[in-house]
Amino acid sequence: MNWVAWQMLTGDRAKYWGTIFGIAFGTLLISQQTALFMGLMRRTASQIDGVREATIWVMDPEVQNTDEILPLSETDVYRVRGVPGVSWAVRYYKGLARAKVSDGRFRQVMLMGLDETTMVGAPVEMLQGTLADLARPDGVIVDKAGFEYLWPGVELRLGDELEMNDRRAVIVGICKAGAPFQTFPLVFTRYTRALEFAPPERNRLSFVLAHPEAGKNVADVCAAISKQTHLLALSRNQFFWRTIGYYMRSTGIPVNFGITIALGFIVGTAIAGQTFYLFTLENLRQFGALKAMGLGNGRLVLMILLQAAIVGSVGFGLGMGVTALFFEATKNVTHLAGFYLPWQVVLGSAAAVTMIVVLASLVSIRRVLVLEPAIVFRGA
Amino acid sequence: MMISTPHNLLDSAPRSTSVAVHCQKVVKDFGDGDTRVRVLHDVEVEVPAGEMSLLVGPSGCGKTTLISIIAGLLEPTAGDVTLFGTPRSSLSSRQLIAYRAVNIGFVFQQYNLLPALTATANVAIPLLIGRMNREQAFAKARDLLTQVGMADRANAFPAQLSGGQQQRVAIARALVHEPRLLVCDEPTAALDAHSGQTVMELLRRVAVQPDRAVIVVTHDNRVFRFGDRIIEMDDGRVQSVRQGDAIATHEDTIAIASRVIAATAKDEAAELDPFDLQ
Numbered sequence: 001m002n003w004v005a006w007q008m009l010t011g012d013r014a015k016y017w018g019t020i021f022g023i024a025f026g027t028l029l030i031s032q033q034t035a036l037f038m039g040l041m042r043r044t045a046s047q048i049d050g051v052r053e054a055t056i057w058v059m060d061p062e063v064q065n066t067d068e069i070l071p072l073s074e075t076d077v078y079r080v081r082g083v084p085g086v087s088w089a090v091r092y093y094k095g096l097a098r099a100k101v102s103d104g105r106f107r108q109v110m111l112m113g114l115d116e117t118t119m120v121g122a123p124v125e126m127l128q129g130t131l132a133d134l135a136r137p138d139g140v141i142v143d144k145a146g147f148e149y150l151w152p153g154v155e156l157r158l159g160d161e162l163e164m165n166d167r168r169a170v171i172v173g174i175c176k177a178g179a180p181f182q183t184f185p186l187v188f189t190r191y192t193r194a195l196e197f198a199p200p201e202r203n204r205l206s207f208v209l210a211h212p213e214a215g216k217n218v219a220d221v222c223a224a225i226s227k228q229t230h231l232l233a234l235s236r237n238q239f240f241w242r243t244i245g246y247y248m249r250s251t252g253i254p255v256n257f258g259i260t261i262a263l264g265f266i267v268g269t270a271i272a273g274q275t276f277y278l279f280t281l282e283n284l285r286q287f288g289a290l291k292a293m294g295l296g297n298g299r300l301v302l303m304i305l306l307q308a309a310i311v312g313s314v315g316f317g318l319g320m321g322v323t324a325l326f327f328e329a330t331k332n333v334t335h336l337a338g339f340y341l342p343w344q345v346v347l348g349s350a351a352a353v354t355m356i357v358v359l360a361s362l363v364s365i366r367r368v369l370v371l372e373p374a375i376v377f378r379g380a
Numbered sequence: 381m382m383i384s385t386p387h388n389l390l391d392s393a394p395r396s397t398s399v400a401v402h403c404q405k406v407v408k409d410f411g412d413g414d415t416r417v418r419v420l421h422d423v424e425v426e427v428p429a430g431e432m433s434l435l436v437g438p439s440g441c442g443k444t445t446l447i448s449i450i451a452g453l454l455e456p457t458a459g460d461v462t463l464f465g466t467p468r469s470s471l472s473s474r475q476l477i478a479y480r481a482v483n484i485g486f487v488f489q490q491y492n493l494l495p496a497l498t499a500t501a502n503v504a505i506p507l508l509i510g511r512m513n514r515e516q517a518f519a520k521a522r523d524l525l526t527q528v529g530m531a532d533r534a535n536a537f538p539a540q541l542s543g544g545q546q547q548r549v550a551i552a553r554a555l556v557h558e559p560r561l562l563v564c565d566e567p568t569a570a571l572d573a574h575s576g577q578t579v580m581e582l583l584r585r586v587a588v589q590p591d592r593a594v595i596v597v598t599h600d601n602r603v604f605r606f607g608d609r610i611i612e613m614d615d616g617r618v619q620s621v622r623q624g625d626a627i628a629t630h631e632d633t634i635a636i637a638s639r640v641i642a643a644t645a646k647d648e649a650a651e652l653d654p655f656d657l658q
Contacts (some may be wrong), residue, residue, distance in 0.1 A: 001508055001509065003508070003514060004494070004501070004508060006499065006507065007494070007496045007501065008494060008496050008497075008498055009496075010496070011494075011495060011496020011497070012495075012496065283494075284493050285490070285492055286492060286495075288492075289486070289488065289492035290505070290509070291455055292451070292480070292486055293480070293481065293486060293505065293506055293508050293509055294477055294478065294479075294480040294481020294482070294484075294506070294510075295477075295481070295509050296474070296477050296478075299509075349501075372453075372454075373453045374448040374453040374454050376453075376486070376488050376490075376492055377444050377447065377448055377453070377489075377565045379486070
């Protein structure tokens with residue numbers, strides 16, 4: 001009877017495509033908005049994720065996220081180095097600066113000052129130039145997106161100049177880096193040079209980046225640093241989620257995305273459920289005839305579930321396909337960097353669509369189960 | 381009104397004396413408490429195999445309810461129905477569904493063909509329910525369509541067929557799995573006189589077999605002459621059963637038809653059978 005179920009379903013093209021549209025629409029909203037939300041949240045902590053060498057971040061205990069920093073004393077790096085179990089610890093500057101280009105335009109940039117010796121926190125992938133070029137006078141490395149913000153429409157090239165805090169900076173490298181939450185260009189330079197570009201302040205050490213000795217547990221070393229220095233020491237993962245947690249709690253982003261995702265679920269369920277239920281209602285007499293002819297409830301339910309599974313699969317495929325197309329089409333758009341379709345979103349959306357389909361088919365199943373086969377003997 | 385008796389059809393019909401359906405004091409109530417309505421009152425009737433029995437009576441007299449109980453679609457409130465020696469009460473609901481799938485064929489007033497399926501696929505449905513391979517089922521369905529004169533429309537969809545053609549497809553569907561009991565509910569009600577006569581002739585020709593009982597519910601007096609036996613109902617009771625030569629007279633057929641017409645007119649404003657009401 002599976003063949004009959006398939007023929008019944010596709011025979012009514014309007015409802016077949018109506019149900020598929022509902023599911024595809026729900027899938028599109030759920031998956032696209034969830035992926036965007038995840039991308040946006042990941043961007044809030046992308047500068048933490050980008051520092052691969054250090055597993056421990058040390059900061060003022062009041063720091064909630066990577067963008068609001070209470071600077072440490074320059075000597076704190078030595079105090080961290082003095083904690084047993086710490087293999088190495090280096091200074092790291094992260095702050096905002098105003099960068100002017102030669103024609104007078106300016107952009108707020110995110111300035112990263114790297115330890116001169118180790119270059120911990122330096123970008124991993126260089127598109128032009130090398131890390132060593134940072135040794136050149138006034139040298140800075142800018143990320144690709146930042147270059148495009150600063151010099152829109154200009155081919156990537158080295159040698160352009162910026163002015164930050166009345167000091168000259170020369171682009172000696174262009175890198176790929178995780179996009180920040182705000183669309184600021186990322187500027188990497190040596191620590192001492194970053195302090196020259198940064199606005200004056202008494203304490204300017206943003207973070208101490210550290211790593212435990214071989215065989216030492218990161219959590220134990222963090223605890224030891226916190227105890228001995230009275231600073232906050234977090235593993236990279238902890239700080240990553242602390243930052244994301246801050247944005248989740250302190251902004252309307254989760255609510256806004258949540259509403260859209262919920263609407264996708266509700267509208268998808270409503271359209272798919274209503275159309276699928278109408279399809280069942282219009283075929284009620286036929287289902288009654290099948291029941292009268294000896295088709296048991298179990299096989300009828302299987303027929304409806306098969307029909308639901310078909311529209312669910314096709315709808316999910318179409319919706320997810322459009323989502324994938326969106327991210328494929330926008331992957332090179334500078335201000336949408338960092339947004340992609342994670343496999344977790346695909347799985348989660350599949351679960352949501354399964355729920356939509358189950359909810360949509362439950363009403364129909366109930367209607368058919370309580371259907372009196374004697375309905376077929378009633379007149380039109 | 382002239383009603384002729386088709387003696388040639390009656391003479392050619394195979395006869396059998398075995399009882400196919402036996403209703404024993406069947407009672408059916410609908411509703412509860414103050415709203416309870418008794419639709420069937422101790423109905424006692426036998427339907428033999430090898431014959432076409434017409435269940436006639438005015439609207440609301442309980443014939444649809446009775447046929448639903450005989451076909452195993454409704455539970456009687458009291459009494460029992462024995463189908464080919466098997467008491468219905470001895471079957472579980474699952475066994476009853478399986479029994480229905482194998483032993484009973486249905487022809488409905490509104491045909492109830494699946495609009496998305498071709499005539500062949502519609503006819504094959506009972507075989508597919510019986511889990512027959514689709515190719516075999518379709519081959520057998522095409523044979524049946526040939527028998528009912530619809531071979532040339534085998535690939536047509538119901539919407540492409542006239543009412544008479546759809547009913548012929550429905551008859552083929554009802555017979556394709558060779559059921560022992562064929563239940564027809566007002567098979568001519570939605571058809572014009574000519575198509576109705578064609579359908580009844582077809583039913584007599586292909587459905588009436590020595591080991592098969594055919595029950596036709598109707599209040600279409602134009603088809604009374606096709607029955608071997610007429611079971612006349614009124615107000616939930618069997619009023620009379622006439623068979624063989626007793627209905628083979630012009631006058632008697634006219635008398636039954638007149639009563640049915642009169643009772644139908646009288647009850648039009650106050651129908652009693654909930655199944656006819658809904």
